[in-house]
Structures are given as structure tokens and as C-alpha cells.
Amino acid sequence: MKHLRFDRHEIKKAQLNQDGHLYDTPVITRTGVFAYRNPDGSTRRELRLPEEVFKQDSLDTLRGVPITLGHVGKAGNNNTHGNIGAVLSAGKQDGDNLIADIVIHKSNVINQDNQELSCGYECDLEEKSGVWNGQAYDVIQRNIRHNHVAIVKKGRAGVARLNLDAADEDFDPITQEINNPKPKESNMTKVRLDNGIEYEAAPEVVAELNKLRADNADLIKAKDTAEAERDVAKADLKELQDKQAQIQTEAIAEAKARIELENQAKAAGVEVKQDSSDREIKIAVISKIRQDMNFDGKSDDYVQGFYDDACVQLSKSERNAQSQRNQITQNRQDGQDSSNHNSGRISAAAAREKMLQGFHNSSK
Template sequence: MTVNRYDRAPFKARYDENGYLEDSPVLTRTGVFEYRDGKGGVRRELRRAEDVFSEDSLSSYRNKPITKGHHGKIDAATVKRHQIGTVTTHGRQDGENVISDIVIHDPRVIKQDGWKELSVGYSVDLIEEPGEYNGERYDAIQTNIRVNHLAVVPVGRAGNARLNLDAADAATPTDDDEGELTMKKVRLDNGIEYDAAPEVAQAYDQARADLGDATTKLEQEKARADAAELAKKEAEGKAEQIKQDAVDQARARLELEAVAKEHKVKFSEDAADRDIKVGVIAAVRGDAVDLKDKPEAYIDAAYDYAVADAGKRRDDAADQRKKATSRADGAEPKSGGGSADARERMAARLRGEKVEDDQ
């Protein structure tokens, strides 16, 4: 079974004229290493000398990227985002250790964060064969060790894999119970990405999730408030319409009753509008009409016609009286004049005054 592993190991480092950090540190060692199994348990795996110092394994260190923390397997698609340096030579055996030359092009992780230990990211084939090595129990053996990258971390697994810094440059590393630090990519709202420790990334993700929940709840409350305001306005509009309808109905009833009284139609206070209209129609037309089975639209139209007809008759009668009055006064009203004007001219003549139309 082939799996990925991360081992950590300090270097007598120096800064060159460009500010790059160079060292030849211990990167890993032989022996038994502990790994978390993801279920709260621990696996103990043996790294034998013949596997650690095999030519294929040692040559796999050369030209591998150095990263801040682990980001899983590094390849051509991801190296640009994570690389801060390079392993420049093959691995070399030094007793039970492997050393190599490295350069860190971006040493801020050491200067600012105080990280100074190293952890190798690699793939292995596991032989599921438990046993004991120098008095230590193990569950499996690592073979075919192939390096993928080297990470700078707060605490290294190998115990002796750290940068060889002078006391003035060294910083106390952060205690890491897991013995491992895998960096995570955090993307800000403005699009900027940066690497953060898992707990920072987790806290940031939780904060974003909490903000999302709060925003959702706020939008829901706003929607409910908007719906309540809309319902209130609709209710107010309906109430106003009901009020206006009541006023219109009352006015129409008063007008109907006034027309009925004008035509001497008798009705009770609780008489239906239809019955009053039928009475007005009969009074205007002066004949017996059978409107019993007629629909409301017919009654309304017949009523409007009867009222209009009665009004026309009244106006015609008024015109006839006006003409009769003008002839009795002895003068024909001029166009645009009326009976009142004729009477005024007659009165002026009786007083001996000269009237404009007299010859």
C-alpha cells in the first residue's frame, strides 16, 4: 500500500547577500515514527536504514520545493502558490540521519513566525508487518520512500530535523500536539489568498459561516417585515375602499330617494333600491310596466333613461314658459337674451328711459 507521510527534522543557517537563507540541515532519520490514523489512534511505523538511505530515496530530495506547512501533494499546478525555497542537492547519509543542502528564498516564516523545524512530505509503500526495533514496537514498515516536498513547521516529527539557526535567530516553536502542521489556503472576500494554520483557517471559516447564517436570518426577518408592511398597506387600502364604497352607496341612496320624492313615489326606509327605481320608472312612463323578472342591468338602464327623459321634459316645459313670458312682455328676446332681460327693458321704458334697441 502506497501512502503519503510527513517527517520533521534544525541547520547551521546563513543569509546570503540576497537575503536568502542557506543551510545543510538534518531532514529525517531512521527509526520508529508515530502517525495519527485519523480515528484518534496512533500507528507506529519503522523506517529502516536500507530504505532511508537507498539511492532512489536519497536522489528524490534534489530540486524538491520547500513550503510553509504541508498542503498535501505538491505538483506543477500547485507549487507556485506554496513554494518558499528549494532542496538543492540529493540527500546524504550522516549516521542515522539524512542531510541535504537547501535554500529558503522567503525566510519570513522563520523571522516573523519563529518556525524553525523541518518536515519531509513523501510517499511510501507500507508492509503491514508488526515487530520490534531497538526495543520499540512498530505496526508496519516503510519502503520505497520518495520525497515530494520539504515543509518548514513549528515542531518537527523527526526530533532533530530543524534549521541550524544561531541563538539570536532562533525562536521558540509553537507546541503542536499532533507533531504535524498542514497549512490551509484562506481566501478573503477581496480575492486575496494566503496560507494559514488549520486553527486559523477553521476559525475564519466558522466566522464566515456564522456571518452567512446571520445574514440569512436578517434577510428572512426583513422579508417577514416587508410582508407584514405590505399586508398592512393592503388592509388599509381595503378599509379605505370599504369606507369610500359606503359613502358612495349612501350618496347614491340619497340621490335615489330625492328622485323618488320628486316624482311622488312612495317607499319605506328599508325599501330596496330596485323597488324604488321600479317606482320611478312607472311614475315617469305613466303606464303599467312589468319589470318583475328583469335583470338588475335592465332595471338600472331603464331607470337612467326614465330620469333623463323626465329631465328633458322639465327643460322643454321651462323653455316654453320662457318663450310665453317673452311674448307677453311685447318683445322678442335677442339671441343670447332671456326673460329677465326682457322684463328689465320693459321696466326701463315704463320709467321713460331710452332703451338701446328702441328706434
């Protein structure tokens, strides 16, 4: 994992050419133990060994990197607005220090309060603690790759700054701007996180954060809408299932009632047509008992009352008719039994007469 670091050192005696460009070969960085602040506020002491600081691969990464007015994060194509110069050469060892040739194109930004250097670079951290030249350290920096060099107001070690005296400060054609620099306007924007903490961030970071928040809000809204639609669909399905069961029960009851009505009508001698309504069949049954009724404008309950009465009357008539049929059948059976009985008596007398006649003939 690469870690971004910013170190500060002094620029040596600077020279200004006729175009207002400032040239120098200042100290860019050095070896030693540097302290960095962790996100939680604690301090991490990192060792920059000579074999890492002066490794040729690392020194070559300085050539061509931009010089920026203040740190702009990791400098790249999107940070050209902060570039005020460039490093012209690879780094070189100068004792414990690392130096390089630089040029500053916007020299009017240099003054006594704004002439120190801060080196921005990436490195790997080896989690190994110890003591180096009497200084304790927590980790070791490895594979240092330089990204940019920044002009800042206050350096880290006090050895990397532009070496300008009072006379040098008057070299710029815009002397008034050098001696009375305009306050630097911050382009940072405050952003409040969900936990209530406020941070300063670049406008594009704030815009992206706001976009992510809006997208998240849209996703939550869509999720809530989908859940509501799902719950409504489930409720509708449950209601439909309940209605289907009720409809099925009612349909069965209606079918049974229709069958009973048709059977009753047929028993009453009423012709039932397929397209006859229940009301029409009931009125036809009533007409078998009472022909003087007119049900126009009457309610179905009114018709039902007369129908129930007609069914009772028809049932009584049917029972009476059945009783009469039973009596007739019984009478017939009794008459037949009597006839058979008489016939049997005649036959017995004839038999006796025949038997006597036989005896008489025999005695002759």
C-alpha cells in the first residue's frame, strides 16, 4: 500500500533571470526520522534511511515533477492550476540532504513568509521499530517515489527554504505584490458528514459526495416504493384469495338452491326453462295455489313469502294425495283377499262333493 508524504526543506540562494523565472538548486529533502500525524491524532515516527532516500530509482522520480503553491494532494493532470514551476533534474546527494535543480515561473508568490519547500511523495511503510542515530522510530519508509514539490509558509525541518535577503525580495517587477501579498483565498468547501463532523474538502469532492448522497436517497426511495408495492400486491392477493373462497361457497349455495327450486317446481307441475329466473319460477309455483296474485312492482322478499306459503300448501296437498292413494291401494288389497277366500271355500265344497260322488260310484 502506497502512502503519501509531505516533507519540507530550504531552497538555497536563488537566482532570477530577465524573464522573472527563479532558478536554484535547493535541498528537497533529507534523511532522518520524520514525525507524521495519524488520523486519530497520534504521531507516527518514520525513518528515511540513506539507502532509500538516495536510491537512484527514487532520485530519478524527481525529474520533471511540478512545483505547486501549497499542496494539492497528489499532483497530476487535473492539478495544473496549482503549478508554479518544475524540478529540472533528478535528485542528487549532498551529505544527508537531497538536492535538485528547480525553476519557479511565478516568482511573485515568493516572500519571507512563503519560501519554504515541502516534498510530496509516495512510499511503502515497513512495520519495524527501533533507534537510528539516537532517534526512535516506529516504521521505515521504503520505495520512495516523488510526486511534487510545494512552496509552503512553514517547513518541517527548517533546512529547505528559498535563501532570499531583503534585496532579493525587490527583484520582481510587481514589487507591491511581493511586499504586500494578497491573502490566499481558500477554494475548500465545508462538508458535514452524517456523524455531525465537518471537514473542509475540494469543491469537486463535495459535489461527488452530494451526488452520492442524492443517489443513495433515490435508492432508498425506490426501495421503499418497491416494498410498498410488494405489500399492496400481497394484500390484494390475500383479499382475492378470500373472495375466491367466498365466491365458491356462494356459488355452491346458489346452485343447490336452484336445484331445490327446480325440483319443487317440477313437483308442482311447473315447466322449468333454462333461462327462467328464480323469481319467475317461484311465481309460477305460487300460481298453482293462487291464480289471482299480481307481483308487478313487488320485491323479491314479498315473492319469497308467498312462495314459501305455496310450498307448504303443495306439501300438504301431496301428503293428502299420497294418503288417499295409500287408502285406495289398501282397499284393493283387502277386496282381493276376500275374493280369494270365497273362491277357496267353493273349491273345497266342490272337492268334497266330488269325493262323495266317487264314494257313491264305488259302492254301486
